[in-house]
Amino acid sequence: MDQDFDVLIGEWHELADQRPEVIEGRFASDGKALLEQVLSNAMGSTPFWEFSSPSEFAQYVINLRENEKAWSRHLGEVILASQSLLDQGNPDAAEKIFDEFEAKCPWQMFVDIARTQRANTLGDRGAGAA
DSSP, X not given: OOHHHHHHHHHHHHHHTSOHHHHHHTIIIIIHHHHHHHHHHTSOOOOOOOOSSHHHHHHHHHHHHHHXXXXXXXXXXXXXXXXXXXXXXXXXXXXXXXXHHHHHOOOHHHHHXXXXXXXXXHTHHHHTTO
């Protein structure tokens, strides 16, 4: 990940971790543009909605941040579980865990990390999955 992406995610977290009233206050200024950048760059999707109010925008931001946190935790669990399975001599199960995560995770940034970890953990076996 590059420095610009890291700055974007930092700005996203700064916005999304605020109280709803603060997020609502950024609705009319830079909040929607920042959200669009996050959806495009971190999730690989294009926004397709219009918010009817600042409170609807704030709730979406809060929910999306909670979703991001949950997938981040899940990525950590996948990495630990795959290593445990490898330690037990079960690379097929370790690979399956990565496959399932990559198929379901909506956050492209976490999928990229999982693919890197897969390659680092499984070596040549995991190289074709990226």
